[in-house]
Amino acid sequence: MHNVIDQSGLLAISTRLQRLSDQLRKDGQKIYELYGVAFEPKWFPVIYTLYQKPILSVVEIANEIGYTHPSTISLLKELEKQKLIRSKRDKTDERKRLLVLTEKGNMLVEQMKPVWNTMVKSLTTLTDTSNNxxxxIEEVEEEMEKQSFYQRAQLIKRKE
Amino acid sequence: MHNVIDQSGLLAISTRLQRLSDQLRKDGQKIYELYGVAFEPKWFPVIYTLYQKPILSVVEIANEIGYTHPSTISLLKELEKQKLIRSKRDKTDERKRLLVLTEKGNMLVEQMKPVWNTMVKSLTTLTDTSNNxxxxIEEVEEEMEKQSFYQRAQLIKRKE
DNA sequence: CAAAACTACGTAGTTAACTACATATATGCA
DNA sequence: TGCATATATGTAGTTAACTACGTAGTTTTG
Known part of the structure; x- marks a missing residue:
């Protein structure tokens, strides 16, 4: 085992992950401003998902973007208020509400493409380090799927 | 440039960082429960910092743990209510409030040590992947210090 | 074919971070 | 030496996620 995390590393990992995520989001917002477009980073997951899969229900979107459905609902409300998406009942299953991009939403996506392109380039240079x-993240997610942080701790405790 | 992030990668990065951080925190909580100790992951940064540097002011702690001082104050209140830390005015500078671990706090640290040890081991196996x-995180933080995500985007835009 | 279980959506309340602002004390300099 | 600036702490309000719970349709099953 060559990579050892000490206790101050333990201190760091969760808060640093979060701070990094925050920093990227904030800079993302500033980049939209730089391009003079009215778009917020938090809108991206829903808009981009609906751009790729044009008709989805609330829960389907929640799963795609990896949020809980209540969080998703509040995002959807905001986007409907912005008239970037609209919804209709599913005729074959009255429980479902189906979301689509509006014309305004689609136009915004087209406007966004160069901005996203710049972000992708910027992020690529930022993260082009020896440990990518x-x-x-992917590797840790895979490891966690095999065995979670908690499960590993359980096994270690058992051996004590 | 070998590591390229596409737009769905862009979607992923910020939310995935955050989810990973959440997941680790939640599992951390369960590990404390496994050991039967009354301790919450969010307490760790302050307690551990005060364990290493026994007397610090509010802002010093905030800087050490990387939170804003209002967030830190609310954490400190909670820890004072738990009687794990206590505070006194700095006699040479009446603006400052100096925090220290109580006897209960110090005893808790001793109790925590084997738990933290298990966590460190568990986390080490979890993150012992080819991209550590x-x-x-350290490398990205360094890159951001050289030039932020936003600054990189500015330069890319200028060249367009 | 009615009751039970499940699924989809929605609301309410909580949490843990933040920013912006307010106050008190300390310091530096004209 | 007293006014301007800086520093330390504190409060209020916001935000964006969450969990828990409720309701309304759908499906399964005894």
Whole structure:
């Protein structure tokens, strides 16, 4: 085992992950401003998902973007108020509300493309380091699927 | 440039960082329960910091743990209510409030040590992947210090 | 075919961070 | 030496996620 995390590393990991995430989000907001477009980073997951899969229900979107459905609902409300998306009942299943991008939403996506492109480039240079963070996240997610942080701790405790 | 992030990667990064951080925190909580100790993950940064540097002011703690001082104050209130820390005015500078661990706090740290040890081991196996996440975070933080996500985007835009 | 279980959506309340502002004390300099 | 600036702490209000719970339709099953 060559990579050892000490206790101050333990201190760091969760808060640093969160701060990094915050920082990226804030800078994202400033980049939209730089391009003079009225768009907030938090809108991205829903808009981009609906751009790729044009008709989805509330829970389907929640799963795609990885939020809980109540969080998703409040995002959807905001986007409907902005008239970027609209919804209609599913005729074959009256429980479902189906979301689509509006014309305004689609136009915004087209406007956003160069901005996203710039972000992708910027983020790529930022994360082009010897330990690639995206890959690291994927790898940790895979490891957690095999065995969670908690399960590993359980086993270690049992051996004590 | 070998590591390229596409737009769905862009979608992923901020939310995935945050989810990973959440997941670790939740599992941390369960690990404390496993050991039967009354301790919450969010207390760790303050307690551990005061364990290493026994007397600190509010802002000093905030800087050490990387939170804003209002967030830190509310954490400190909680810890004072738990009687894990206590505070006194600095006699040479009446503006300052100096925090220290109580006897209860110190005893808790001793109790916590084996738990933290298990966590460190567990986390080490979890993150012992080819792209090490702690190193990746450090590297990205370094890159951001050289030039932020926003600054990089500015330069890319200028060249368009 | 009615009751039970499940699914989809929605609301309410909580949490843990933040920013912006307010107050008190300390310091530096004209 | 007293006014301007800086520092330390504190409060209020906001935000964006969450969990828990409720309701209304749908499906399954005894």
């Amino acid at each position: 963070i995206m890959k690291a | 996440i702690m190193k990746a």
